[in-house]
Amino acid sequence: MLHERYDPTTIESKWQARWAADDLYRTAPADERPKYYVLDFYPYPSGEGLSVGHCRNYVPTDVVARYYRMKGYNVLHPMGWDAFGLPTENQAIKTKTNPSVLTRRYAANYKRQMNLIGASYDWSREITSSEPDYYHWTQWIFLRLYDHWYDPRVDQARPIAELEAELTAYGTSRLGLPLSERGVTAEGWQTANPLERQEILKRFRLAYRGEATVNWDPVDKTVLANEEVGPDGRAWRSGALVERRTLKQWFFRTTAYADRLDRDLDTVDWPGRIVTMQRNWIGASVGAEVSFKTVAGDELIVFTTRPDTLWGATFMVLSPEHPLVAKLTTPTQQATVEAYVAQASTNASAPVPVEEKEKTGVFTGSYAVNPVNGAEIPIWVADYVLMGYGTGAIMAVPAHDERDFAFALKFGLPIIPVIQRPDDAARSVVRRGTYAEDLPNQLRAAGYQFSEQDGDLVVDLTGAQAEAYAHLVQPALLNGWTEIAGSGWKFIFPDVIVAFDTVEADQQLAAQISTALQRNDLPTVMAYLTTIPAYRTLLYHDEIGVPINSGTINGLPGDEAISRTIDLLEAEGQGKARHNYKLRDWLISRQRYWGTPIPIIHRADGLEVMETDEQLPVTLPGVENYEPTATGESPLAQIDEWVKVTLSDGQHGRRETDTMGTFACSSWYFLRFVDPRNPHELARQEELAYWLPVDMYVGGAEHAVMHLLYARFWTKFLYDIGVVPFIEPFQSLRNQGLILAPPREVDGQIVIEKMSKSKNNVITPDEVVATHGADALRGYECFISDFEAAVPWSTDGVPGIRRWLDRVWRIVLNPEQDRAGEGAFTERQLQRVLHQTIMRVEHDIKEFKFNTMVAALMEFTNALYKAREAGLSKTPTWAEAIETLMRLIAPVAPHIAEELWARTQRSYSIHQQSWPKADPALAAEEEVEIVLQVNGKIRDKLVVPADADEAQLRDVALQSERVKGYVGDKTIRKLIVVPGKLVNIVVG
RNA sequence: GCCGGAGUGGCGAAAAGGCAAACGCUGCGGUCUUAAAAACCGCUGGGGGCAACCCCUUACGGGUUCGAGUCCCGUCUCCGGCACCA
Incomplete structure (x- = not known):
């Protein structure tokens, strides 16, 4: 009987309609079955629709979902839309259409395409982040964050009310604040007025409104993202020089969770x-805060990861934005410093390739006192110190920090080594004409390695040899001097040996050298040493090592030196x-x-008030005009009837007009899928407990940091407040590779580019499905390369x-066609391939x-053709193999699988059948081909029973004629x- | 500069330290056909040999091992991330 040909167009639309009508992929609520939650990064629907690149994500997850369903799992495989955000808003402005209308249109197209490729999403759980019933709960979480603070003593978020109680009783004394954070006493708290209290609490809330330095375009009067500022510091659109402005912005206190975000990875x-x-990104580092006092008595706190290098701190540097800059600047330096700070504020904003x-x-004119040795060290201002990290001020240890080293050299600041090189390498250049003729012989006799270059002797030695070396060389020095650099730092003169170990020695040596060389550009010893090429690689290192020139910690092992210094500082209250x-x-x-409105009201008296839970959601007003305002404020600020509110106590207030960035929406959407229509809570507890965490989360690597980090942060917070019972939202994560445009030839060169509308090289699933069918597209998405x-x-x-x-179609429907009854393929072989597959x-x-x-399924199909050729199509194994083939292809090719299932008179639906069970015993080989090697080269192959033991194998190997030929009479x-x-x- | 990842046929690629190139694409030859398409069969890394066979080959250079695409050291190239983080 001849069947009609495989025609994907007809069967695919037929089954898609049937599956949708039957709600085949509707997920049941939590039940006693094991669950599997497989989730795609939810997409931002754009007007351009999906390309075959997007399908690289959706097809494999669909294969996984279908596989686990057949394995008997309760599978959650939902889809939704990340709908708020700029691209849609800009499109709305351009086309004068409401963005929610655009969002619905774009999402509908995405959904159509996903159905076109046979994705098995449970559409009853579809969510849209820009709908009020969704962002209701984004706002609810915002308010919980606002109303909580992080207590590092218990590593957990706690209600703000509990912080207020603690402040009333103890102030901040028990909170273990860093030195650089200003504390408050119980009395200070008790006597503070409400506005002052608001300011204090702001420093602890997990959602807070604080000052942020942002890119401000003075021509367009708007804040710009870093990406919108060019490398020259000019705004991408207006061309204006961008300024750094400090504006009030809303933040989430991610930093409170930094340690857990790191640890739980x-x-x-x-x-x-x-x-x-x-x-x-989290960038954890351990170290210490150290408190310096300026000569004038101000406290200057720095963060350092290397407290062991404190003795080598020869100057300090403040960020230009540091609050103490103005105070520490002396009158004579004022003009210079102010000019520098002003210039830094315009320059620094640009993401210049640093x-x-x-x-x-520039120098401030002030000095600070090094707490460990009392040295007075100058305080500088420089833009290489960032206000946003640590305390915005550093102690500079130029001998062991690359940036400080460069800075010190440029400005002639002293550089004193305080950590021994771990390799103890040192070098000494004895210059031509300064030494006695016999010195090379003496060095050779003493066993030193050296080379002669133009009459200069370049001696390699170790710090341990420095002393002996100095005494060997000194008598041979006729005039001038030599020095030992790297380790054992010394200057050797005919009459004296001077250690290079303090700022004083540095100054004295530098003066002496300058005089001798008649130069005035060598303010420090290091400035001089850098002029000698042979020393360059030895002058600076940043490794952990044994301290030298460091008072009481000299000679300690590196790690101990660090902890000892911290102990010392803590005991003295200096760190x-x-x-x-x-x-x-x-x-x-x-x-x-x-974007999601921020549910906060600003009262006329300046106090922030939370919207009550009952008033949520605070919905966006439907308006005609979405253009950003000339002041850089949100367009919402101009809608008086929305902004102006009367509070329950009769007071007047204004709504917050900033909205939340879209990362807020995507930080919890995976929770909503388990109970997407719940009007009373974010999701029911039992559904959350059953379905989460997500078992398999799949999306592009471009979200590696932001989205995943923020979602983890919110999850941990929700865990702390008892909303979810798990600490990590995504158990397994996989990133699909990018699909690029097909290679094309341009001027004889093969070029491979990303797909983009502007390059007109986008391939859509629609066109591939139209010519080859959805199952072929799905198969190829899987087969194209490693995932x-x-x-x-x-x-x-x-x-x-x-x-x-096509081959699958024909072998299933025409088992008897073309049968020749020839060929060597046994029923047992077919059975084995079946179970192996x-x-x-x-x-x-x-x-x-x-x-x-897919390759395994192809091989299985090829084996079936061989089996048919060998006349096996009437055997029981054949029937089993054909049925198994249909089940195995169901995840990757659901339409053809369903059609074949129906045409072979099996009951609907194949997608509700169980996964075939493999029998390892039946999959096992009875015979295997083994390789015989002589000296690692293959010389023969033979077939032996699979369970042949070592002795048997050895015997057959030695009997092989070919092997004998190669072994001969060798041992x-x-x-x-x-x-x-x-x-x-192995012979020889 | 620092941190990741990757370099295998004409192409996409396979390969728990154990037969390199499975599977597919392309190309070539053949069967079927009046012919073409489809389908089916064979060949398809390089070199040598009439042959049986032999030698070489996983970016490059070393090493470990009976045995290395796989492990270790170094070099080069490409891709991704970070960007003065004290």
């Missing part, structure tokens, strides 16, 4: 590079251990219309998959090896036998 199954990127940038800075992070608080304010690898789309690849599906496909799905999964030195694999005979 150990508990997740994520790609290593994502974990690394998050760790780098690398190789010449250091700049304190501290963990520090590069991570900054999360700036959430956007001065735009299309994580970036790869150009190849138009030639899809027909290959289509051919395979089940195991391979299952393994590959779990390992995200979708390319080899067998070694015999390696790997059962089931090979025998290697």
